[in-house]
Amino acid sequence: MVSRLESAAATRQALLDAAADLLNTGGLEAVTLRAVGARAGVTRGAPYRHFADKESLLIAIGSAAWDRIAEHSAALRADGTLPPVRKLRAALVALIDIGRAQPHLYRLMFSNPPGDPAALARAARRSHDEFLAIVGELVGAADARRYGALLIGSVGGITGMEVSGQLADPKWSQTPEDLVDTLVEMVAHASRA
Amino acid sequence: MVSRLESAAATRQALLDAAADLLNTGGLEAVTLRAVGARAGVTRGAPYRHFADKESLLIAIGSAAWDRIAEHSAALRADGTLPPVRKLRAALVALIDIGRAQPHLYRLMFSNPPGDPAALARAARRSHDEFLAIVGELVGAADARRYGALLIGSVGGITGMEVSGQLADPKWSQTPEDLVDTLVEMVAHASRA
DNA sequence: ATTTTCAGATGACGTTGTCACCTTTCCGAG
């Protein structure tokens, strides 16, 4: 008694899960439509009933990841028990966690696909808005844009260094969390002056 | 009177130039060994006399870009007429300039290839060392590691936002240069305290 | 002068993304 619509939606989700799984375990090169189909229990042509092409499937995965981050930030913002500095730090560290646990997914989130270069940037907007609100609680609405862009960009890059193994160089002797703490401290201090 | 060695070296460079050109104009997807060979005046199999595979060719391009940055930073560091803050800003803005002028090359520089994930991270080390020295001039050797990692990561991420078009959102109303100025100012201030 | 070496050309193979066509199954109108 599964309706056709339910079955189709389930297949679509199975394709997304299969692709995300392959991405995490074997990297982007392991994500082939044939492998995705096989893991989802269908054949190579089936994904075209749910996604225009391979790129659309990847964009959907990246967008979903951005949506989860947006929800996480929204939940943080709504938490009244946490002081703004804590919210900010938690929101930033969430990105680091994704980068560490799912580096290939992290890369995908920041890629811009050849066909629709702005697709993932659009998906990131909701997440950025939530983040902007959290920053505003700390530094005030006037400076939120300035420090918001700086913090998001910085953490994105710091996580990128971690993902590509550059931060592992003993030359730095800093964890991403260390750097985030320094960054938040500097921003909090600068906004008070 | 071109010797065979000279001819081989010229072909190798022609392949690198052709690939870099295709990368800049058409993105990574436009870089096919057949197209690279055609533009360099050879056929599709010829690149295998100079590079183990396609990935090695791309790594060579990314490494060369990192080398150019290292040289640029070294030249900056040797310039006695510039105060440390100026050197630091110029070194950081150099990354932004590459990102803007050659976004696909910029992406390649920060990618980690499936075969040798640390290859480009190694190529970036010399550049990082030069940068570390410049930071040291400003904040002292004790804090150089801390702020060096923070600055490199931050600027990498900020440029990434610019490259992927996220900073273009009027929501931020900040140029990458604005953010770098804020960042440098904050670091200079923090290191004085 | 002869042998070795190596850049380059060519043919072939497996894999991939994609499309056209066919089959099957479900939903809704009569």
Place this chain on the structure above:
DNA sequence: CTCGGAAAGGTGACAACGTCATCTGAAAAT
């Protein structure tokens, strides 16, 4: 209740790609 359209999925085919084995010709070494 029937039947016709719609849509999911399967199958065959094709072009493009990375890669390798093999061949050729010319330069370097002996």
